[in-house]
Amino acid sequence: MESTILRVEGFSAFFGAHQILKEVNLSTSNNLVTALMGPSGCGKTTLIRCINRMHELIPGGKVSGNIFLKEKNVYEMEPIILRRQIGMVFQKPNPFPTMSIYDNVIAGYKLNGIKRSKSDMDSIVEESLKNAALWNEVKDALHRKGTFLSGGQQQRLCIARALAMNPEILLLDEPTSALDPRSTAQIEELIVELKKTTTMLLVTHNIAQAARVSDYTAFIYLGEIIEFGPTDKMFTVPKDKRTEEYLTGKFG
Amino acid sequence: MEGHVRGRIIKDTIFKSLVMCLSFVAILPLLLILYYITKNGIAVINWEFLTTLPRPIGEAGGGIYNAIVGTIQLIILSSIFSIPVGIAAGIYLSERKEGKLSELVRLCVVVLQGTPSIVIGIVAYLWIVAPFQSFSALSGGIALSIMMLPVIIKTTEETLKLIPYHLKEASLALGVPYHRTILKVVLPAGLTNILTGILLSVARITGETAPLLFTAFGNQFMNYNIFKPIDSLPYRIFYYAMSPYPEWHTFAWGASFILVVMVLGLNLTARGLASKWKVQF
Numbered sequence A: 001m002e003s004t005i006l007r008v009e010g011f012s013a014f015f016g017a018h019q020i021l022k023e024v025n026l027s028t029s030n031n032l033v034t035a036l037m038g039p040s041g042c043g044k045t046t047l048i049r050c051i052n053r054m055h056e057l058i059p060g061g062k063v064s065g066n067i068f069l070k071e072k073n074v075y076e077m078e079p080i081i082l083r084r085q086i087g088m089v090f091q092k093p094n095p096f097p098t099m100s101i102y103d104n105v106i107a108g109y110k111l112n113g114i115k116r117s118k119s120d121m122d123s124i125v126e127e128s129l130k131n132a133a134l135w136n137e138v139k140d141a142l143h144r145k146g147t148f149l150s151g152g153q154q155q156r157l158c159i160a161r162a163l164a165m166n167p168e169i170l171l172l173d174e175p176t177s178a179l180d181p182r183s184t185a186q187i188e189e190l191i192v193e194l195k196k197t198t199t200m201l202l203v204t205h206n207i208a209q210a211a212r213v214s215d216y217t218a219f220i221y222l223g224e225i226i227e228f229g230p231t232d233k234m235f236t237v238p239k240d241k242r243t244e245e246y247l248t249g250k251f252g
Numbered sequence B: 001m002e003g004h005v006r007g008r009i010i011k012d013t014i015f016k017s018l019v020m021c022l023s024f025v026a027i028l029p030l031l032l033i034l035y036y037i038t039k040n041g042i043a044v045i046n047w048e049f050l051t052t053l054p055r056p057i058g059e060a061g062g063g064i065y066n067a068i069v070g071t072i073q074l075i076i077l078s079s080i081f082s083i084p085v086g087i088a089a090g091i092y093l094s095e096r097k098e099g100k101l102s103e104l105v106r107l108c109v110v111v112l113q114g115t116p117s118i119v120i121g122i123v124a125y126l127w128i129v130a131p132f133q134s135f136s137a138l139s140g141g142i143a144l145s146i147m148m149l150p151v152i153i154k155t156t157e158e159t160l161k162l163i164p165y166h167l168k169e170a171s172l173a174l175g176v177p178y179h180r181t182i183l184k185v186v187l188p189a190g191l192t193n194i195l196t197g198i199l200l201s202v203a204r205i206t207g208e209t210a211p212l213l214f215t216a217f218g219n220q221f222m223n224y225n226i227f228k229p230i231d232s233l234p235y236r237i238f239y240y241a242m243s244p245y246p247e248w249h250t251f252a253w254g255a256s257f258i259l260v261v262m263v264l265g266l267n268l269t270a271r272g273l274a275s276k277w278k279v280q281f
Helices: A044-051 A079-085 A101-105 A107-112 A118-131 A151-163 A181-194 A207-213 A231-236 A241-247 B002-044 B047-051 B065-095 B100-114 B117-132 B137-162 B165-173 B178-206 B233-242 B246-276
Strands: A004-015 A018-029 A033-037 A061-069 A086-089 A169-173 A200-204 A216-221 A224-230
Touching: A004 A044, A018 A044, A018 A216, A018 A224, A033 A044, A033 A207, A044 A061, A044 A169, A044 A200, A079 A086, A086 A151, A086 B165, A101 A107, A101 A118, A101 A151, A107 A151, A107 B178, A118 A151, A151 A169, A151 A181, A151 B165, A181 A200, A181 A207, A200 A207, A207 A231, A216 A231, A216 A241, A224 A231, A224 A241, A231 A241, B002 B246, B047 B065, B047 B246, B065 B100, B065 B137, B065 B178, B065 B233, B065 B246, B100 B137, B117 B137, B137 B178, B165 B178, B178 B246, B233 B246
Parallel strands: A033 A200, A033 A216, A086 A169, A169 A200
Antiparallel strands: A004 A018, A004 A061, A216 A224
């Protein structure tokens, strides 16, 4: 059954006098991967940071328009409640350095003071790590520090940490830009696998990555969505000339 | 051409040896201090010296038991005041890099660091000794805690500033409230360094005498009441050294030895801590 998870309506974002996003419209349904692609500085990262309101950490920002998560306006929710429902994975793997692998996965519960029984936590950790395709590599080292893992493993640990909260949607902010090709391939495989159960929004400046893993692609340029549609269509018959030029490497 | 190059090599060699000699000169005072203190002090150190109270004038023997305990009490007292305040201020400064209050606090920290310790003693006298009409451990602790503050604030601020921003983001993106993010993610990541800073500030105040002269004052006897005068190692050294009795002079050396060992121990612990419990990002 298809249902709309995220809907962005006429959304604009400003930093000071500078307009970063211009009247963006976008929507995505459950268990789909939507790629936001565009040259650096086009506003794609700003857009996903506006979805879980992480942009509010930087003073001077202002937004207009609406974003709905499962028909609830995210700008009318408490940010801390909203962010528990939206998972986020960052460019640079950022496991908590003082915590073990186990504690990293369960961090969303522990840090929020959400009490769970030991056996519940064990199963959440195991399930999340399995979903993040990391379980087999770390199951004997759950109490080692997360920072001992390789970069790609750390990133999958961060994905597991986000999945443990059972998010409505997972935001991936260029999750492979700090990783080597092998780890990148593993993360991409993981995204394709996760698609069965999870809705994802993937920011990438890698055209090939968008083509490989996403169902829908939005091409963002200078703060505007130039084109939004099924990935296979956009990559074979782009409607807009700028999309075509970007895809063929004329700019970006 | 050949000669030119040789001239430069010679200059290099002279420069290198000069820098080496001068750095040796820099450590010379410390070596001499350690030498004198050990030479004169080690002889009186024994179990009795460490565990008996000072004797009245005219009676032989006696020790520094009350001074050791007093110094430890003063350290605990001043830590109780300065650690929470210092860490809180450090968190504030690292979180608000700009802003009027931050600027003011930073300025005060610098000024406080440069304030002569005897002045801080006078202030503690006015605040606590005068109203209570009695010298007290409490007033000494407060004077020392004011001296600890700048070090703790500075190390906390500098440490937390170095914690990668993406850690904070990771926590906030999980929906963790700001205060929990700071207390459970950011602070633990910097804890080792902050602890090191605290130990160094403790090492710094352990040997302070001036602010104790008219606050903790000194006490012949053992005292556990924080509203009464208390003895401390620096004060005991001062007292023994100022006396006309040769035996007490050796006691002063002995007490100095213990004090230096304590401070050295704190410094070495701080160093060990910093390298052993290093958090890797």
